Amino acid sequence: MATEHGVMGASINLSTPEHQPDDAKGGPTTMSLRIDEAQLARHRSRRNLEQATVLWVLRAAALISILTTIGIVAVLVSQSVGFFQEEVCVLNEGEPIKSCEPGVNGTIQRVGIWDFLTGTKWAPLFKPYRDLGQSFGVIPLLTGTFLVAAVAGVVSLGLGIGAAIYLSEYAPESVRRVIKPVLEVLAGIPTVVYGYFALLTVGPALRFIIGDDNLGTFSALSAGLVMGIMIMPMVTTLSEDAMISVPRSLRDAAYALGATRFEVATKVVVPAALSGIVSSFILAVSRAVGETMIVYLAAGGRPNLTFNPLEAVQAMTAFIVNVALGDTPHGEIEYYTIFVVGLLLFIVTLVMNIMGRLVVQRFRQKYE
């Protein structure tokens, strides 16, 4: 302990200005090695206090991200509970949509969780049509979301992996260095700009190609194509990272057997990097599911249970924005619907993100 004090005392004396560091050079005054125990103790306790305070401040900051998660879950769950406690007039099976009268063509009931998850009609009709039969089957919103995401997935998978293979197996370093940032720009463009592009540029272009009769102003196809371009850089970057980390020796072995670049890419590199590629795809599709502005502007605003990408559909996110814009009064069932749809969206994307991570952890090929 004594030696430790000595060393620390010396170093402090040398570095604090009031001890005139000139002394050290100035001559035979070896004052700098004098140990002032009291001062040292004061200094240390101040230092330790500072460190303890800082530690608490930092812990509090880290707590905020935990609180955010708790906040998200608490808000979504509590408002969803509110949703499932509201009583509404639900039209009986097979009744045409018209004014819902309890006992005549409908019944007053709560929306069951099962009805919500499996119902095929989403008609949370708002004021002033409140007395029309409301129906809260979320399936059309789910299919709408996944229809757009599927188109986006196909586009981003094809283009993204193609580009990743090109960048990791074919492109010379100089080309790579130019192209990668350019593709990253695609990921940095705000989604509202893509919405504009999908609605006003890609939509009309598609109508020009396949005919006005086959495609309306809004379609899952135009939204999905543009979204595919948006998430392509994500697939490319993550897949390329996985491909690059495949060891050089595996490629060399294949080349030594006379394989072409294509054979090396498809038979050696892609299989070895498969976990990373699959994970990048899952994460990108999860991004597509959670994306809002493209589907809000270009996919349409009416729930539609269909698997035809040429039709207009409403995605979960688009529904949330739609209702939020309507200035719905707090406490009505319409207000709760956006939270229950939000909860579903949160769970779907969370599961996909976890899957994306697990795929990498579970199936990663280990070399050496």
Place this chain on the structure above:
Amino acid sequence: MAIQTQRNTRKTYRLARDNVFAALFFGSVVVGVLVLAWLLIEVFVDSIGWLDWQFLTSYSSRYPDQAGILAPIAGTFWVIILTALMTVPVGIATAVYLEEFAPENRVTRLVQLNISNLAGVPSVVYGLLGLAIFVQYLFDGQRSLLAGALTLSLLVMPIVIIASQEAIRAVPPSYRDAAYAMGATRWQVVKMVVLPQAIPSMMSGIILAMSRAIGETAPILVVSSLVFITYVPTSPFDRFTVLPLQIVSWVSQPQDDFRHIAAAAIVILLIMLLTMNAAAIYIRAKFQRRAEY
């Protein structure tokens, strides 16, 4: 002989296939780049003739030729400054805690996992959080600048934390060891060695996060709703609009002229993003040169 010919055909086929696919793989890169070019050209061409001084200095209007983006530009600056003021200190503090102070245990791993999960939560869900907690609960139904900025700062927080963590990790351990060897406490090491080294690269990550916040539309749309604003907000409790919201409301208009002012507003938005990204790249490049030295 037959085997030889067969081998040759096989070889020709394999080489041909190799070339075809080389073209296809390159083609997918080209498609990405071309679409980017198409998008940018489309936006710029649409905005020609509409982007002028009057556009920058007027408030929104029912008549496209009189409409401008003064209110959304002011709103965007307000929101981004408020967001940065809240996000940057908390984000950096969290990163410092996780990298330099946190013990390696289950809790720390949970916090880290939580942050990467938060980064994957759809932005519209943050809008719902902001609507319920900030607008309804904290401000009693009042949709304000502050509510919007609080929402956005929670949204970009994970990005700021992750970028700051990477910057901290890039500081060579030997620097820390040298300081510890002189008897410095953890906080002294962080304050005098780690942060000064890491701040330039943190800055570029933070600027990128803020540029993400500028372009975010969905959460602000949910928290603030579309409103017709003809004033420059003067306090954090005013109602506001931002550039992306203005673009949404113009894109949704059926008249063709609104498409042009939407494009003009997009050009302004892209210029702001470009400036911020250029700043981030500049800072990073400058920092790297110093690090090499």
